[in-house]
Amino acid sequence: xxxxxxxxxxxxxxxxxxxxxxxxxxxxxxxxxxxxxxxxxxxxxxxxxxxxxxxxxxxxxxxxxxxxxxxxxxxxxxxxxxxxxxxxxxxxxxxxxxxxxxxxxxxxxxxxxxxxxxxxxxxxxxxxxxxxxxxxxxxxxxxxxxxxxxxxxxxxxxxxxxxxxxxxxxxxxxxxxxxxxxxxxxxxxxxxxxxxxxxxxxxxxxxxxxxxxxxxxxxxxxxxxxxxxxxxxxxxxxxxxxxxxxxxxxxxxxxxxxxxxxxxxxxxxxxxxxxxxxxxxxxxxxxxxxxxxxxxxxxxxxxxxxxxxxxxxxxxxxxxxxxxxxxxxxxxxxxxxxxxxxxxxxxxxxxxxxxxxxxxxxxxxxxx
Amino acid sequence: xxxxxxxxxxxxxxxxxxxxxxxxxxxxxxxxxxxxxxxxxxxxxxxxxxxxxxxxxxxxxxxxxxxxxxxxxxxxxxxxxxxxxxxxxxxxxxxxxxxxxxxxxxxxxxxxxxxxxxxxxxxxxxxxxxxxxxxxxxxxxxxxxxxxxxxxxxxxxxxxxxxxxxxxxxxxxxxxxxxxxxxxxxxxxxxxxxxxxxxxxxxxxxxxxxxxxxxxxxxxxxxxxxxxxxxxxxxxxxxxxxxxxxxxxxxxxxxxxxxxxxxxxxxxxxxxxxxxxxxxxxxxxxxxxxxxxxxxxxxxxxxxxxxxxxxxxxxxxxxxxxxxxxxxxxxxxxxxxxxxxxxxxxxxxxxxxxxxxxxxxxxxxxxxxxxxxxxxxxxxxxxxxxxxxxxxxxxxxxxxxxxxxxxxxxxxxxxxxxxxxxxxxxxxxxxxxxxxxxxxxxxxxxxxxxxxxxxxxxxxxxxxxxxxxxxxxxxxxxxxxxxxxxxxxxxxxxxxxxxxxxxxxxxxxxxxxxxxxxxxxxxxxxxxxxxxxxxxxxxxxx
Numbered sequence: 026x027x028x029x030x031x032x033x034x035x036x037x038x039x040x041x042x043x044x045x046x047x048x049x050x051x052x053x054x055x056x057x058x059x060x061x062x063x064x065x066x067x068x069x070x071x072x073x074x075x076x077x078x079x080x081x082x083x084x085x086x087x088x089x090x091x092x093x094x095x096x097x098x099x100x101x102x103x104x105x106x107x108x109x110x111x112x113x114x115x116x117x118x119x120x121x122x123x124x125x126x127x128x129x130x131x132x133x134x135x136x137x138x139x140x141x142x143x144x145x146x147x148x149x150x151x152x153x154x155x156x157x158x159x160x161x162x163x164x165x166x167x168x169x170x171x172x173x174x175x176x177x178x179x180x181x182x183x184x185x186x187x188x189x190x191x192x193x194x195x196x197x198x199x200x201x202x203x204x205x206x207x208x209x210x211x212x213x214x215x216x217x218x219x220x221x222x223x224x225x226x227x228x229x230x231x232x233x234x235x236x237x238x239x240x241x242x243x244x245x246x247x248x249x250x251x252x253x254x255x256x257x258x259x260x261x262x263x264x265x266x267x268x269x270x271x272x273x274x275x276x277x278x279x280x281x282x283x284x285x286x287x288x289x290x291x292x293x294x295x296x297x298x299x300x301x302x303x304x305x306x307x308x309x310x311x312x313x314x315x316x317x318x319x320x321x322x323x324x325x326x327x328x329x330x331x332x333x334x335x336x337x338x339x340x341x342x343x344x345x346x347x348x349x350x351x352x353x354x355x356x357x358x359x360x361x362x363x364x365x366x367x368x369x370x371x372x373x374x375x376x377x378x379x380x381x382x383x384x385x386x387x388x389x390x391x392x393x
Numbered sequence: 394x395x396x397x398x399x400x401x402x403x404x405x406x407x408x409x410x411x412x413x414x415x416x417x418x419x420x421x422x423x424x425x426x427x428x429x430x431x432x433x434x435x436x437x438x439x440x441x442x443x444x445x446x447x448x449x450x451x452x453x454x455x456x457x458x459x460x461x462x463x464x465x466x467x468x469x470x471x472x473x474x475x476x477x478x479x480x481x482x483x484x485x486x487x488x489x490x491x492x493x494x495x496x497x498x499x500x501x502x503x504x505x506x507x508x509x510x511x512x513x514x515x516x517x518x519x520x521x522x523x524x525x526x527x528x529x530x531x532x533x534x535x536x537x538x539x540x541x542x543x544x545x546x547x548x549x550x551x552x553x554x555x556x557x558x559x560x561x562x563x564x565x566x567x568x569x570x571x572x573x574x575x576x577x578x579x580x581x582x583x584x585x586x587x588x589x590x591x592x593x594x595x596x597x598x599x600x601x602x603x604x605x606x607x608x609x610x611x612x613x614x615x616x617x618x619x620x621x622x623x624x625x626x627x628x629x630x631x632x633x634x635x636x637x638x639x640x641x642x643x644x645x646x647x648x649x650x651x652x653x654x655x656x657x658x659x660x661x662x663x664x665x666x667x668x669x670x671x672x673x674x675x676x677x678x679x680x681x682x683x684x685x686x687x688x689x690x691x692x693x694x695x696x697x698x699x700x701x702x703x704x705x706x707x708x709x710x711x712x713x714x715x716x717x718x719x720x721x722x723x724x725x726x727x728x729x730x731x732x733x734x735x736x737x738x739x740x741x742x743x744x745x746x747x748x749x750x751x752x753x754x755x756x757x758x759x760x761x762x763x764x765x766x767x768x769x770x771x772x773x774x775x776x777x778x779x780x781x782x783x784x785x786x787x788x789x790x791x792x793x794x795x796x797x798x799x800x801x802x803x804x805x806x807x808x809x810x811x812x813x814x815x816x817x818x819x820x821x822x823x824x825x826x827x828x829x830x831x832x833x834x835x836x837x838x839x840x841x842x843x844x845x846x847x848x849x850x851x852x853x854x855x856x857x858x859x860x861x862x863x864x865x866x867x868x869x870x871x872x873x874x875x876x877x878x879x880x881x882x883x884x885x886x887x888x889x890x891x892x893x894x895x896x897x898x899x900x901x902x903x904x905x906x907x908x909x910x911x912x913x914x915x916x917x918x919x920x921x922x923x924x925x926x927x928x929x930x931x932x933x934x935x
Contacts, residue, residue, distance in 0.1 A: 034817035378656035
């Protein structure tokens with residue numbers, strides 16, 4: 026389409042897509058830092074690997090599509106996808122799986138539909154789901170570096186040994202100097218606490234307080250909850266900076282909380298987990314503030330976003346409680362993506378002059 | 394209808410949807426008072442009329458004219474005529490560059506002032522209430538005033554429509570919500586009483602039951618001046634939210650009445666007349682002083698000017714002359730904008746005159762108006778929908794406009810877009826949305842026209858076919874009665890058709906063909922000029 030350049034809007038708000046993307050990444054940092062504290066460097070390795078593959082794939086595909094790849098990389102959208110993907114997949118995932126997921130996300134889910142702004146599905150979650158379906162074992166293992174050596178000396182997950190363990194998990198067979206002295210990483214150190222919620226587990230933070238442990242002590246088991254609080258903090262930052270609107274997070278969290286409250290019956294046979302665990306025991310906060318708010322694949326009308334959040338909240342709760350997958354945010358978000366165009370079509374705002382409050386007008390017979 | 398006629402006691406202002414709050418940038422030009430403008434070396438007076446045929450000049454090159462003298466004639470009794478802004482000689486009547494949304498060539502009268510500024514006599518009126526309405530209206534018609542807020546619609550035409558349309562409510566629009574422009578603010582600050590006088594005169598002419606003057610909440614000086622002037626007036630004052638585009642016609646109607654103008658209808662159909670504050674002032678002056686409109690208040694601002702201020706600029710003053718009055722910092726001056734920073738036009742050439750619609754000139758530095766950044770893909774963030782005062786979905790319209798999806802463009806209300814540019818302003822991907830929408834609207838208009846054309850051609854073709862069929866049938870009808878022709882030609886397959894007969898027929902046909910060919914050759918020879926082929930005659934220029 027030809028655009029006449031003679032009169033454009035000359036003044037613009039100091040806001041840009043690349044700055045928005047940077048702020049989203051910035052808002053992720055509290056959650057990432059807490060993850061590193063509790064679960065070692067695995068998440069950082071994931072993010073670094075995913076970013077490298079994402080940028081490379083983005084550049085290659087943009088060149089193939091005869092676009093300016095350097096300018097295309099400037100919008101930071103591939104980096105945001107990579108960061109969210111790196112956060113979502115379990116730490117210690119072998120590098121080839123990280124590569125598979127993110128290349129699929131960028132090349133197929135994003136660019137085969139037309140690139141930035143055109144993809145109907147969230148690329149990071151599509152990549153995650155591909156891996157979950159194809160490699161369920163790797164994707165449900167949550168590697169946590171061992172805290173003791175063979176000779177039972179305590180080591181820090183953040184020290185050199187911790188880094189080596191994370192590197193070994195991501196790059197199996199990497200010839201590291203002290204690899205032999207490290208204990209093999211357990212296939213599964215812990216899953217998300219939701220695996221326990223059917224036994225009506227209470228908040229780890231509460232039990233830590235009762236047992237006198239520090240909230241930040243790794244053995245207190247408060248990791249998941251604090252990481253969720255980290256993402257909540259980041260999400261509030263995004264809300265305060267008006268990067269995202271409140272509609273999607275509030276409606277997701279509201280739906281999950283409502284369902285969990287209504288269906289939670291502590292003394293009956295059917296125990297579906299406390300509302301608190303539903304909100305802070307898994308990836309709900311990450312999903313509500315960072316994943317579902319991806320504007321490209323979400324509903325774009327404000328009322329549509331409220332319904333979109335309800336769809337996702339329903340998906341999260343139902344899949345968790347009655348489905349076979351424990352962590353359901355990715356599936357629920359893709360379900361929401363599917364509903365988004367229809368919701369947008371239904372929820373169009375009433376245009377000026379089409380609503381109920383209209384001035385009475387004459388027939389206009391005076392118009393000569 | 395009657396609801397509009399009653400004053401609203403609580404003065405409750407109704408909020409409008411969306412809107413943006415860009416930096417106002419008005420303080421610099423409001424520091425000084427409205428300054429009179431010295432005489433320029435040349436005045437260029439455009440003869441164009443809003444969506445109408447241009448005026449006919451009533452003077453010739455070389456004529457001497459006096460200030461206030463009417464220079465044009467028109468078949469339209471309500472045309473906004475051009476008057477001489479000062480005394481001098483007509484230098485030429487020719488096509489000059491003017492800025493009317495875009496810079497185009499248009500017929501203009503060029504006037505070289507003699508410096509004497511001798512004026513025709515005017516007949517001032519101390520109290521307009523003693524004049525009959527028809528006389529008031531005639532004075533406004535004679536003043537040649539155009540709408541100073543926007544497109545420049547002749548005020549006389551608007552008032553005549555208002556008289557026949559049962560006007561209930563007159564809204565004086567002094568909202569001036571676009572950044573940089575401060576002409577109406579300055580006008581109200583210094584001449585609020587005159588503006589209110591104009592409002593009362595217009596109210597009398599259009600017989601509106603109620604008159605409201607709307608200002609923006611942050612125009613403090615103008616508000617206090619208006620408030621003190623209101624003591625002697627029946628006009629009501631209303632303060633609207635300080636956001637853009639609170640002063641857009643339909644949005645202001647919603648703010649004042651709390652109700653929306655139905656889609657596709659004009660304010661006058663709902664009994665509302667809206668006039669800009671500057672226009673109202675000009676109407677008042679036309680009646681009270683009896684002089685035509687030869688000037689308007691123009692804001693000269695922008696960081697590239699040493700002393701930004703408001704001038705009472707004579708119509709036709711060259712833009713360069715106005716800018717130089719404020720001292721242009723040449724090396725900082727990157728762009729000149731006619732109008733505000735959102736709806737303005739970037740002037741490619743400064744050789745254009747100021748007109749009745751020139752409310753603002755911005756001599757911008759790169760800090761005022763940064764270079765446009767490259768357009769990125771839409772990420773559907775929806776900021777544009779949040780600020781749209783019409784509650785459209787620009788992100789969806791943009792996608793439809795790119796794909797030329799005409800049905801969806803119509804369905805999503807593209808035609809309701811007022812092109813205010815709020816969506817453009819907030820777009821983080823720097824997409825020139827308004828340009829897409831203008832192009833989309835044009836496409837819709839073209840598509841409608843093509844469809845109508847195709848329909849009309851189809852009908853014509855069908856009628857043609859029908860007529861041919863009818864003619865054929867009637868011919869057959871006519872032939873039928875003489876059913877037995879007396880000498881029917883012998884069929885070729887009948888035994889009477891002998892070989893000899895055939896040979897004769899062929900020979901005759903060949904002869905006919907030869908004769909035709911000969912005739913054509915003769916005709917050709919006759920048509921060739923005699924001189925052709927003669928080398929002596931063809932020379933000369935060789």
